[in-house]
Amino acid sequence: MPVRVQSEDFDAGAEIARLRRGDPKVGAVAAFIGVARDINDGTAVATLSLEHYPGMTEKALDGIVAEARTRWRLIDALVIHRIGVLAPTDQIVLVAVTSEHRGDAFSACEFIMDFLKTRAPFWKRETTPEGARWVEARTADDQAAARWKATDVG
Amino acid sequence: MKLLYFARLREDLGCAEETIALPPGVETVEGLRAHLMARGSIWQQALAAGGALGVAVNLDMARPDTPVKQDDEVAFFPPVTGG
Numbered sequence: 233m234p235v236r237v238q239s240e241d242f243d244a245g246a247e248i249a250r251l252r253r254g255d256p257k258v259g260a261v262a263a264f265i266g267v268a269r270d271i272n273d274g275t276a277v278a279t280l281s282l283e284h285y286p287g288m289t290e291k292a293l294d295g296i297v298a299e300a301r302t303r304w305r306l307i308d309a310l311v312i313h314r315i316g317v318l319a320p321t322d323q324i325v326l327v328a329v330t331s332e333h334r335g336d337a338f339s340a341c342e343f344i345m346d347f348l349k350t351r352a353p354f355w356k357r358e359t360t361p362e363g364a365r366w367v368e369a370r371t372a373d374d375q376a377a378a379r380w381k382a383t384d385v386g
Numbered sequence: 387m388k389l390l391y392f393a394r395l396r397e398d399l400g401c402a403e404e405t406i407a408l409p410p411g412v413e414t415v416e417g418l419r420a421h422l423m424a425r426g427s428i429w430q431q432a433l434a435a436g437g438a439l440g441v442a443v444n445l446d447m448a449r450p451d452t453p454v455k456q457d458d459e460v461a462f463f464p465p466v467t468g469g
Contacts, residue, residue: 266469282468283392283393284468285390285392285442285445285461285463287445288442288445288446288461291445291446292445292447313468313469324469325468325469345469348468348469349466349468349469350466351447351466352466352468352469353392353440353442353461353463353466353468354466354467354468354469355392355393355394355463355464355466355467355468356467356468357393366393366394366464366467367467368465368467369438369464369465369466369467373469
């Protein structure tokens with residue numbers, strides 16, 4: 233299954249090994265892991281709580297992976313996103329992509345992550361010394377996703 | 387139709403999910419939003435976010451002119467912050 237939403241942690245090494253399955257056509261693996269930090273906008277963060285829209289999340293991520301497959305020559309792709317309560321240093325998200333050559337893997341991995349940040353229905357709430365607050369969306373994330381529209385990726 | 391509210395919107399409105407009859411004359415996301423905002427000041431504030439308000443119809447991102455029908459599931463939510 234190329235897209236998973238789960239509360240459990242993941243083992244990136246094992247997931248990537250499963251994605252490759254010893255396929256000798258795979259010449260490149262690019263992976264991104266998003267991790268929970270202990271500070272956001274200058275305020276200490278004790279825990280992070282992630283909620284999502286079941287059903288739409290999977291559909292949106294499937295669509296993003298499918299779009300990446302039309303843009304680059306990919307062999308396989310995997311997205312795992314965690315939900316529930318996380319602490320600083322916990323892994324949040326894994327995007328892993330396999331291809332014949334590194335260019336396709338690098339670009340597709342970044343593309344999937346940029347669109348996950350702006351299109352997949354997840355919301356973060358963090359607890360701080362001043363209380364709990366919803367994490368604000370960042371303009372930089374919209375800009376990161378928008379640049380793929382302007383780029384001719386051949 | 388089924389309406390869903392997520393994250394800050396759910397908290398502000400004190401409502402996660404409700405089922406309503408498609409109001410007469412409501413044919414689009416924008417029409418539905420206007421109908422819900424007429425419920426009172428809390429609804430007006432929560433749904434007035436303009437471009438920052440996310441809306442999905444049947445699990446797909448929607449636009450103000452996206453049609454809505456009686457058997458649709460429509461979700462309202464703040465900008466997404468995953469990853």
